[in-house]
Amino acid sequence: MVVKEKKSLVAFLQCSGCGKTYSVNELQTFADCDQCGKSPLVAHYDLSDGFNKDEINQKERSMWRYQGMLPVLDEANIVSLGEGWTPMLLADRLSAKYGMRELLIKDESANPTGSFKARGLSMAVSKAKELGVECCIVPTAGNAGGALSAYCAKAGMRAIVVMPRHTPEAFKKECRYFGAELIEVDGLISDCGKKVAEIKLTTACFDVSTMKEPYRLEGKKTMGYEIAEQLNWRLPDVILYPTGGGTGLIGMWKAFHEMKELGWITSRLPRMVAVQSANCNPIVQILEGKLDTVKNYKGSPTFANGLAVPTPFAEKMILNVLHESKGTAIAISDDAIKDAMKEIASLEGLLVCPEGAALLPAMKALLDKGKIERSESVLMLNTGLAYKYL
Numbered sequence: 256m257v258v259k260e261k262k263s264l265v266a267f268l269q270c271s272g273c274g275k276t277y278s279v280n281e282l283q284t285f286a287d288c289d290q291c292g293k294s295p296l297v298a299h300y301d302l303s304d305g306f307n308k309d310e311i312n313q314k315e316r317s318m319w320r321y322q323g324m325l326p327v328l329d330e331a332n333i334v335s336l337g338e339g340w341t342p343m344l345l346a347d348r349l350s351a352k353y354g355m356r357e358l359l360i361k362d363e364s365a366n367p368t369g370s371f372k373a374r375g376l377s378m379a380v381s382k383a384k385e386l387g388v389e390c391c392i393v394p395t396a397g398n399a400g401g402a403l404s405a406y407c408a409k410a411g412m413r414a415i416v417v418m419p420r421h422t423p424e425a426f427k428k429e430c431r432y433f434g435a436e437l438i439e440v441d442g443l444i445s446d447c448g449k450k451v452a453e454i455k456l457t458t459a460c461f462d463v464s465t466m467k468e469p470y471r472l473e474g475k476k477t478m479g480y481e482i483a484e485q486l487n488w489r490l491p492d493v494i495l496y497p498t499g500g501g502t503g504l505i506g507m508w509k510a511f512h513e514m515k516e517l518g519w520i521t522s523r524l525p526r527m528v529a530v531q532s533a534n535c536n537p538i539v540q541i542l543e544g545k546l547d548t549v550k551n552y553k554g555s556p557t558f559a560n561g562l563a564v565p566t567p568f569a570e571k572m573i574l575n576v577l578h579e580s581k582g583t584a585i586a587i588s589d590d591a592i593k594d595a596m597k598e599i600a601s602l603e604g605l606l607v608c609p610e611g612a613a614l615l616p617a618m619k620a621l622l623d624k625g626k627i628e629r630s631e632s633v634l635m636l637n638t639g640l641a642y643k644y645l
């Protein structure tokens with residue numbers, strides 16, 4: 256059988272709060288509705304003609320193998336550095352140590368610019384190119400800035416990156432190498448967001464802040480598709496995810512629902528666990544009833560800088576995934592993260608980023624509390640490369 260490229264089935268964007276629809280043929284950010292306020296927009300696809308598993312482009316060893324379920328309409332606009340289709344590793348020495356049936360690590364450090372941010376930014380920059388954008392701007396805790404800079408370089412676009420001053424040097428240097436303009440701000444990513452708003456008043460630049468731009472989510476959801484395909488269309492029982500803005504968590508959950516609708520999977524969906532830093536854990540605080548909303552939460556810096564997101568824009572969607580999946584959220588200290596980096600490195604030969612390392616103490620705590628069974632299949636996402644932090 257000749258396998259044809261599946262064209263994008265994207266149909267419209269929809270407000271995640273009230274369901275109002277928006278066109279995919281115009282540049283969009285988030286919804287600002289009368290009833291629901293400011294809410295992320297989410298892409299919907301027309302599945303009436305179906306999309307069969309065997310129409311996945313097997314020759315494409317990147318996230319673009321799922322092109323039918325991605326939002327770029329004309330292939331010529333795809334800006335790719337080979338992101339996605341990352342290794343699925345069996346962490347057999349760690350799982351033996353904790354007496355577990357199956358512990359998996361999906362290693363996102365193999366992505367361009369060394370983090371899974373590549374998936375989201377490849378998608379956002381591709382879609383921005385399709386819609387005629389010439390300059391992109393982003394507030395970032397580190398990795399999103401490097402990824403945006405690289406994809407803008409590849410696309411021939413201008414990039415402006417706004418990053419906390421305390422971020423390790425490597426995160427800043429890579430942006431400059433890629434030709435981006437780097438602006439440093441005292442504070443966290445939320446303060447960088449304020450600086451971005453200020454710059455936009457005088458500079459025509461498209462803001463690709465996570466979840467305020469609709470397509471980074473579509474890039475990150477491909478982790479969900481890959482997990483299913485790499486496990487031969489079964490899913491783990493539990494997925495541990497280091498949660499900052501929550502894009503990957505929301506994205507994987509979206510992918511699982513899309514694959515159910517497509518008929519690609521029939522299994523029960525995993526429980527999703529949001530792992531945060533003890534220094535910045537707004538989602539944990541909400542689940543524990545200590546906070547009503549993240550809006551006025553103040554966090555402090557952490558070694559796991561990707562987790563230093565005090566006011567995630569998609570807070571309702573994150574909470575919804577944890578609720579629907581019967582998951583939970585848990586916070587981990589920087590000291591425990593550093594110990595876990597050594598433990599994972601010495602047992603598995605993987606030097607994972609601090610955000611990814613936080614998942615091990617989280618798993619141990621949940622095993623102790625009986626919230627994860629040793630007989631279950633557990634997947635951890637190593638979201639990035641450790642070397643930039645050293």
Ligand SMILES: *Cc1c(COP(=O)(O)O)cnc(C)c1O
Pocket residue numbers: 370372398399465497498499500501502503504561562608610611638639640
């Ligand atoms: C951005 C980032 C995270 C958090 O991702 P979200 O999808 O924003 O929650 C986790 N780990 C690393 C390495 C990151 O760069």
Ligand SMILES: [Zn+2]
Pocket residue numbers: 270271272273274275286287288290291292294
């Ligand atoms: Zn709305």
